[in-house]
Amino acid sequence: xxxxxxxxxxxxxxxxIYYIVCIAIAIVMFLPFYWSVLTSLKxxxxxxxxxxxxxxSHLTLEHYRxxxxxxxxxxxxxxxxxxxxxxxxxxxxFGSISGYAFAKxxxxxxxxxxxxxxxxxxxPGIVTMIPTVYVMRHIPFFGGNDIFGSGGNxxxxxxxxxxxPGASGTFAVFFMxxxxxxxxxxxxxxxxxxxxxxxxxFWRIYLPLTKPALATLSIFTxxxxxxxxxxxxxxxxxxxxATIQMGLQAFSYNFQTDYGPMMAGALVAILPIxxxxxxxxxxxxxxxxxxxxxx
Amino acid sequence: MASIRKLEKHQARTAYLFITPTVLxxxxxxxxxxxxxxxxxxxNYDVLSRNDWIGFDNYRRLIEDSLLWKTxxxxxxxxxIFVPLNILISxxxxxxLSRTWRGVKLFRTLNYLPTLTSAVAAxxxxxxxxxxxxxxxxxxxxxxGITGPAWLSETRTAMLSIIMLTLWQSVGSxxxxxxxxxQGVPDYLYESARLDGANKLDCFRYITWPQLRPTTFLVSxxxxxxxxxxxxxxxxxxxxxxxxxxxxxxxxxYQQGFNQLQMGYASAQAFVLAVAILIFSLINMRITKxxxxxx
Numbered sequence: 001x002x003x004x005x006x007x008x009x010x011x012x013x014x015x016x017i018y019y020i021v022c023i024a025i026a027i028v029m030f031l032p033f034y035w036s037v038l039t040s041l042k043x044x045x046x047x048x049x050x051x052x053x054x055x056x057s058h059l060t061l062e063h064y065r066x067x068x069x070x071x072x073x074x075x076x077x078x079x080x081x082x083x084x085x086x087x088x089x090x091x092x093x094f095g096s097i098s099g100y101a102f103a104k105x106x107x108x109x110x111x112x113x114x115x116x117x118x119x120x121x122x123x124p125g126i127v128t129m130i131p132t133v134y135v136m137r138h139i140p141f142f143g144g145n146d147i148f149g150s151g152g153n154x155x156x157x158x159x160x161x162x163x164x165p166g167a168s169g170t171f172a173v174f175f176m177x178x179x180x181x182x183x184x185x186x187x188x189x190x191x192x193x194x195x196x197x198x199x200x201x202f203w204r205i206y207l208p209l210t211k212p213a214l215a216t217l218s219i220f221t222x223x224x225x226x227x228x229x230x231x232x233x234x235x236x237x238x239x240x241x242a243t244i245q246m247g248l249q250a251f252s253y254n255f256q257t258d259y260g261p262m263m264a265g266a267l268v269a270i271l272p273i274x275x276x277x278x279x280x281x282x283x284x285x286x287x288x289x290x291x292x293x294x295x
Numbered sequence: 296m297a298s299i300r301k302l303e304k305h306q307a308r309t310a311y312l313f314i315t316p317t318v319l320x321x322x323x324x325x326x327x328x329x330x331x332x333x334x335x336x337x338x339n340y341d342v343l344s345r346n347d348w349i350g351f352d353n354y355r356r357l358i359e360d361s362l363l364w365k366t367x368x369x370x371x372x373x374x375x376i377f378v379p380l381n382i383l384i385s386x387x388x389x390x391x392l393s394r395t396w397r398g399v400k401l402f403r404t405l406n407y408l409p410t411l412t413s414a415v416a417a418x419x420x421x422x423x424x425x426x427x428x429x430x431x432x433x434x435x436x437x438x439x440g441i442t443g444p445a446w447l448s449e450t451r452t453a454m455l456s457i458i459m460l461t462l463w464q465s466v467g468s469x470x471x472x473x474x475x476x477x478q479g480v481p482d483y484l485y486e487s488a489r490l491d492g493a494n495k496l497d498c499f500r501y502i503t504w505p506q507l508r509p510t511t512f513l514v515s516x517x518x519x520x521x522x523x524x525x526x527x528x529x530x531x532x533x534x535x536x537x538x539x540x541x542x543x544x545x546x547x548x549y550q551q552g553f554n555q556l557q558m559g560y561a562s563a564q565a566f567v568l569a570v571a572i573l574i575f576s577l578i579n580m581r582i583t584k585x586x587x588x589x590x
Contacts (some may be wrong), residue, residue, distance in 0.1 A: 022391065026405040032463065033408065036420045051435045064502070098317040105310035106303060109404045113318065120325050124524055124575075126545050130558050131331035134325055134340075139323075165324040168317040180481045192302070197307040227413035229527050230545075234553055245415040249531050252419045259423050266419040273411045282403070 019225050040064065040263040047260055063260035064268070067251075073265060075240065076247035079159075081272070083232070083243065084225035087164045091221045092214055093167035100202050101177025104188060133234060136161050161235040166225070172217055179213035180206065190271070215283035223273055244269050317379050336562035343556065353563035356388065366544045367571070368562075374522040374575075375391060376456050381518050382511065385466040389473030390503070403474070409465040414527030416462070420462045420531060422447065450540045453533050457541055460528055465521075467513045475501070476510030512583040516576055546570045 025193040039047055042056040044235040067073055069280045099248075102114050113184035139145060144152025167206050183206060190203045236242060242250075248269050277284070336353055392403050404468070424431045425446035433443030446456045465525055485503045493501070504511075507508045517572040529535060535542035544564065552561030 015396075018391075018394075018396070022398075025391075026402050027387070028404050029356055029409060029467075031431065032420050032424055035424060039423060048429045050429065050434065051437070052431065065305040081473075086385070094316050094320075094398075099309040101313035105313070105404070106305050107307035107310040110310070113400065117321060120321070122520075123325070123329060124520065124569050124572050126524055126548055126565045128328035129327060129333050130552050130562050130565065131328035131335055134331060134335070134558075135323060135327055164320065165486075168320050170321070173317055200305070202313075223411060227415075229415050230549065234549075246417060249415050252422060252531070259426075259429075259510045262419055263423060266416040269419075270412050270580075271526075273413075274408075277411055284326040 018054055036263040039259055040259065040261075040267055044260060049143035058202055063142065063264040066258075066262040067261040067268065069260065071247055072240075072252050073244070073247060073251075073268070074113055076242050076244040077268065079241060080226055080244040081182060083159060083162050084222050084272075086159070087166055087225035088218050088221045091169055091172040092217060095172025096176045096180075096207060096210065096218065096277075097202065098168065098216070099173050099178075100180050100206060102207070103177045104183075104185060105178035105198075118175060121170050129231070129234070136235070141193075156235060157237050157241065158235075159241070162170055162225075162232055165231075166221075169221065169224075172221065175217055175220075176210065176213060179210050185272055212283040217281040219273075219280055219284060238271065297572070332562050335559050336566050338559040338561040340562075341556045342558060344452060346559075348561070349550075353496035353560045355451055356560065357563055357567060360541075363544070363547060364541065365568075366542050366547045367540055369539075370523055370525055370543045372527060373454055373458060374519060377461060377522050378515060378518045380458075380462060381465055381469060382515055384462065385469035385514065386473050386507075386511075388470040389464060391475045392470070405472055409464050412464065415531050417460060417464050418528050421456070425456055425491070442450075446573040447533050450537050453537055457528050457532060457545040458523070460532065461522075461525075465518070466532065472514055473507065473510055476507050488565050508583060512580070515579050515583060519575050519579055520572055523568065523575065532539060551567045 007114065016069075033083055038056065041059045041061070042053070043060050043062075046053050046056050052167070102110060109118075137153060138149035138153045140149045142145050142152070142160070143154045143156065143158060147153050155164065181189070187205055188201055196204075226244075227245065232243045233246055236246070248265050251265055337348055337350060338346050339352075346411055389405055392399050392406070412420075425433075427433060427443070427445035427448075428445075430443075432446065436443040444452045446452045480503060483499055484506070488502060490496050500568050524545050527545045527551065529541045529543050535540040535546055545568070548561045548564050548568070551564060552558045
């Protein structure tokens with residue numbers, strides 16, 4: 001009786017310590033968010049109040065209005081959205097159709113091509129950055145270029161210059177292949193016997209089964225597209241084509257003393273990913289477990 | 296018999312059709328640029344006029360480029376602190392949150408949230424967090440009677456600021472990978488160890504850590520590759536300053552290539568960085584002794 005009471009006490013004590021540690025860590029991780037939300041909603045004079053004002057006297061949306069009116073933030077937002085959504089759609093389609101081919105179809109060059117794709121994942125992005133600009137500039141028939149790729153700007157300063165290089169990311173192909181490998185092949189054979197075309201087998205039978213993988217891949221590619229900074233900064237010169245990351249950077253650089261709108265801008269730049277993540281979260285861990293990236 | 300061969304031929308043709316977009320994009324935006332990068336590093340390509348073969352001149356020049364070596368020293372300093380801390384913290388978080396107690400999922404999500412933010416948005420928030428007078432960090436330090444430094448403008452603390460920010464942003468995703476890895480450790484190992492009288496520390500040292508080796512290899516390789524290519528945060532948070540203390544090789548390559556248009560020389564620098572990344576990855580492979588390949 002005594003011992004069980006003692007162990008119960010010990011257990012609840014260790015459980016309490018566990019939760020205290022977890023909560024403390026979570027607070028540290030969450031504090032920057034809270035702090036920037038707080039700053040973005042505080043009236044100006046309280047932003048610079050010391051000691052810290054954890055709860056403002058009243059909330060104001062003034063900084064959000066200012067963030068959207070001093071720079072064309074809505075336009076930047078739209079540009080980023082177009083780029084990120086195009087990136088997601090392209091990767092979901094091309095990634096799954098070639099992932100399916102590598103996982104489920106027999107052809108001679110299957111292994112060699114896939115190995116080359118994987119090996120290329122190890123090449124750091126900085127190596128291909130400069131020559132890719134050259135390729136972009138001299139791509140034939142685009143942006144005023146002739147058949148020899150000269151005369152115009154090619155894909156530079158165009159959204160295609162962002163979308164195309166990442167349209168079928170190696171990671172997407174690899175990720176989808178891993179998922180298709182887990183699916184049985186007999187459905188494929190059945191469908192073939194019934195005279196179903198190869199594309200129809202992929203599109204109607206196998207693709208619908210990969211929803212968790214597609215959801216996870218959507219988060220990854222949307223995040224990559226929405227958050228990318230260096231490459232859009234190189235490709236796009238036209239201020240009307242700037243992305244939200246470029247806009248935010250220029251904004252925080254030019255308005256360094258205006259912390260309220262700066263925090264408002266940063267939060268707006270985070271929001272879409274947050275929404276997407278929370279919407280698709282239940283697929284997420286499942287997708288990671290399937291992909292085998294645990295090693 | 297004939298029809299089977301016909302079917303296989305048909306299948307192979309479909310497969311090649313399915314992977315065509317991927318292979319085409321891969322050729323244009325990876326294979327050609329990699330080959331070209333090597334070629335360009337032996338030229339004085341400057342976009343506007345010249346593109347002459349100059350042999351090893353670029354490579355001779357970078358041996359004497361003191362700024363380049365400074366950026367390398369900076370990024371090595373960053374990596375040597377960032378990578379081990381990243382692994383340690385994300386592993387501890389994963390072990391802490393590998394239980395299935397109530398509320399653990401919420402804690403996981405809270406730790407994962409920072410990884411969703413873009414480097415630019417996170418850096419923007421941290422500019423404000425690290426504000427010397429009104430920032431949260433120094434505000435909290437003042438509670439315990441410490442006068443915090445001017446984080447971003449002091450040579451001593453600028454790189455530490457970037458380390459703090461990137462740790463905050465990256466431990467969440469590695470925690471998820473470690474969580475997946477921990478799920479793969481078979482329970483019977485712990486059970487039999489406990490029968491042999493092993494304590495928790497023994498279990499970690501002789502079971503968890505060795506079992507997680509492939510995961511650690513994956514996480515550390517990705518961390519090293521990412522760390523040596525540090526750019527976004529250094530660009531937004533400190534603009535490479537103060538006194539070039541946070542200028543990184545990618546930053547220098549970007550400036551050399553796209554601001555000063557010395558693309559040939561910048562390509563040579565990119566190759567040196569790529570070789571450095573390769574060397575560090577190989578060293579890491581030795582240390583983590585990944586017996587089995589990742590894919």
